[in-house]
Amino acid sequence: QVQLVDSGGGLVQAGGSLRLSCLASGRTFSTYAMSWFRQAPGKDREFVAGVDWRGGSTFYADSVKGRFTISRDKAKNTVYLQMNSLKPEDTAVYYCAATVTYGGVRAYTGNYEYWGQGTQVVVSS
Numbered sequence: 384q385v386q387l388v389d390s391g392g393g394l395v396q397a398g399g400s401l402r403l404s405c406l407a408s409g410r411t412f413s414t415y416a417m418s419w420f421r422q423a424p425g426k427d428r429e430f431v432a433g434v435d436w437r438g439g440s441t442f443y444a445d446s447v448k449g450r451f452t453i454s455r456d457k458a459k460n461t462v463y464l465q466m467n468s469l470k471p472e473d474t475a476v477y478y479c480a481a482t483v484t485y486g487g488v489r490a491y492t493g494n495y496e497y498w499g500q501g502t503q504v505v506v507s508s
Contacts, residue, residue: 387497453465
């Protein structure tokens with residue numbers, strides 16, 4: 384079992400920045416990848432960014448490339464999502480996810496067994 388607690392959301396003006404954090408506990412040594420997804424009202428949950436927990440490779444959705452940066456601190460069992468140049472369309476609930484089954488970062492929600500509770504991000508225009 385892996386437990387995830389995500390935090391750091393809030394209200395920010397367009398062009399501003401936020402940093403989300405996801406603290407993992409439990410069987411973290413089994414983790415292959417951790418990612419961030421987001422879900423806007425009335426829309427499906429979508430992949431935002433992911434990091435290979437062991438090798439450190441990172442992957443991004445086209446919509447956030449150049450603006451968001453995912454990183455991991457293995458000593459703290461924490462994944463971060465630095466979000467810069469935020470846009471109103473980034474408004475969503477952001478979820479941290481982890482997989483202990485599938486090697487590498489995947490963009491499909493079904494490839495992740497563990498999820499955080501979500502943190503709300505609102506970007507005003």
